[in-house]
Amino acid sequence: MAFSFNGTTQTGVTGTPKITDAAYSENADKIEISGSADTDKEFEAGQADKEASITIRGGSAVEVGDTFAFTITWNDSTSSALTTAVVVGKETSGSLNNPISTKLTMVPTTTPPA
Numbered sequence: 001m002a003f004s005f006n007g008t009t010q011t012g013v014t015g016t017p018k019i020t021d022a023a024y025s026e027n028a029d030k031i032e033i034s035g036s037a038d039t040d041k042e043f044e045a046g047q048a049d050k051e052a053s054i055t056i057r058g059g060s061a062v063e064v065g066d067t068f069a070f071t072i073t074w075n076d077s078t079s080s081a082l083t084t085a086v087v088v089g090k091e092t093s094g095s096l097n098n099p100i101s102t103k104l105t106m107v108p109t110t111t112p113p114a
Helices: none
Strands: 009-011 019-032 043-057 067-073 079-093 101-108
Touching (some): 009 019, 043 067
Antiparallel strands (some): 019 043, 079 101
């Protein structure tokens, strides 16, 4: 099924086991550009605020501060990418009778990959 999460892949984070969750968001602040002659408020979008995250089964050698190109290729053949990403969050957790999982959160950076 093309809209199923099954089959979704990522590139950038090396040595990752199975992906159990992926997310990508892109938002911008609104900038008011209304003038005195306007009857309605008018806006422009500010700079994009992008963030990507994946949850993987098991631990990961990736650390906060690591940089790399990152892409999520969704099972419907679309993709979401950060040209150069920096890891800003890493959370590893587990509970009784459940697998260990690690969530990695990335945002754009201008620092080239190491």
